[in-house]
Amino acid sequence: MTTSQDELLPGTRRALAHRIAVAQSEGRAPSLVAAVVRDGRTVWHGARTSADGHGPDENRPDRNTQYRIGSITKTFTAVLVLRLRDEGVLDLADPLEKHLPGTGAGEATVAALLSHTGGLAAESPAPWWERTPGTLRPELGDVLGEEPRRHPAGRRFHYSNPGYTLLGALVEEVRGAPWADVLRREVLEPLELNRTSVRPSPPYADGWAVHPWADVMLPEPAQDLGRMAPAGQLWSTTGDLARFAVFLARGDDRVLSARSLREMRTPAAPPEAADVASGYAYGLGLEVRRWGERLVVGHTGSLPGFLASLSIGLEDDVAAVVLANCTSGPQPATVGADLVRIVAEAEPRMPGPWRPMREADPAVLELAGPWYWGTQGFGLRLTADGLLALEPLTGGGRRSRFRANGDGTWTGLEGYYAGEVLSAVRRADGSVDHLDLGSFVFTRRPYDEDASVPGGVDPEGWRGIG
Template structure:
């Protein structure tokens, strides 16, 4: 039986159509296609075109530019998860002779390696990749603009280096690895390095007249890992679902969460945006969006996902300086999230409970700060302050270490929570990164921060 929640309400659909119609008209795009996914399912798509009877569909290919970088980042994280490299490794350890080998893989992923934003002239996006047959041709004589690790400086050649790293470690081309390790497992059959019909043509629209001319379609060669891909609205919605939850065939949920976390401090005055590992992160309309924008001559693209709302949107257009597709995609997410808020899953009790863990729940005190400890699924714990703001985190049970948990987020991300027991086996206190939590504030006889005044509590 079809669920009544699989389709959007008519009013929501009209609001989405109106938004993309305005974008195509005001942005003067020859065509535009958009799609929205909710909870891993495509729930809407629409398009606008300047050619009567020839509107694109959700499986029409457009070039997606720098959204390609997110795919490249996933391939690098796969190498890390397989133990073939560490993100803190210098590039030189795996790819020699680049001239920037002291930068780390993590710095390249997060655009903090200080590598130049572009390759030397001529403009790499509008010239064939055969003009840059070697990495030295991509990097030029002065590949470094800033000290590594000091600031965010977006770098297209940096992702060329990551593509070459993938090829060096895998012993296969970036295109082959991409197809085998991401596109095939996620059933993204309409994503490719070269256009496949049906696909849109790229156009340049004159800035002061309603006329246009075709843009050339160049094979980017070594620069391909930074922006080569063609894809569709439907395929990118599948990719967005993966970025929300992970897929063990490609990358675990934990590694995808790592990609979504800011990797370097944003520029001064730009605190509403940051960059993770191959993903852009923005705060807009009170929600956090992750994804990426993209452009190449003839095309602009945007993909945004709100993990909390379970809503993703993709917008693709075929004009060099066309609609602000990333902004439009963010608006589509907002329209759906506000018009049709996510319906929570029904509350259900845990399938089983460990009585020893159950006894750990309830109030705990760090000095006089009160916290509550909850038992959640899969033997996990959640520690949150009971009053006002404070440091809280979720914890996952550590494998092979009974009575130990690892922080997933917040202040205690990566820190160890440990249950400390007395000689008789009873619980003495919780140790969290050297902070001691006791059942009573400054509990007499317990290991507490700063000791206990021998006269105890008193009034004025």
């Protein structure tokens, strides 16, 4: 993936540089690096350090400097699990016990672990796993403890680091190889993420704790997490994570299809009340956040000494990576969302040219136009990508796009009608009587007396008040 600093306007580059400068200064971070991706290309990279103006330029971190990325590791682990599903090795509805017996948490499904609804504890038993060697927890039982559950499986969203440890162990059990080796072979190498690794490789940033009430610092230990590695072990760079962002947005059939990645970023966990208020949801290894009017997917990460965020604005085709080497201070998720917003608002995405379809099936074209569900009007449009789009003619209402099934029926892709089947019910002479959408009847006229309307149509027809 190529990189060019000249693809953004000078004013946009200045605004991006200003935003990370404020974040590094006000967040009191020893260093903060960021990158922006647009249209599948890295178009900007920036860095601010406490040594700015006080040392040689070669001391400044760049797109190849490694930082620890914490829980962004979970997204990599989720990709490995979805690969197993796509190969038919497992089903997301499978209980963990089917593939990894004897854990004590086997009733949780694979999907529940991916979406943090398995009911497991947020952390492993003491001592604090992020600041102690992984050798203290050599077995899964050491990670889960005697009482691994905090809630009934599948009932609520409860973020769980041990849950992703179990997913890493699942990958190892099925593949017959260590999680790190599987990750390198199946994800890092195909995507050319050559600066992403389980252990730091120079050049890399040291992790620091900044005193909350004084401008002094304390080095943080960088522990090997052992069994907990699939939940937060990885080190990476803004350059590599920019490539990973492109993959998460577009897919790569060598690793995971665009369709499976759409599934990963679709909210799967029932959010808590506080999450609803903050616009937060969780998919299968990806966070979904609403920042103002913009929907951003990705993941955040933190370990003692490091903060990280990967943010993707899909509608704008803009992504941002933010990494810092401090335990607390800057807010990478907020900064990342701001970088996406700056580019999206300063240089709005240019829509592609409208192009007509190459050919249209007359039987499908016949369905286009206005339809009525009772008295509510809808428009059914045949789009150039071969989908049917159903939208209310006025005001709010249920809408969805539909994909052809190849047998004359269509399946909903989103919203209320996701997974529901749309079909045209025809009369004996072949003409369309009505549309059936999950048993709802859509007719060409409101309560069309010539169509098969459940409950029938009053024979006296429409009338005023007598």
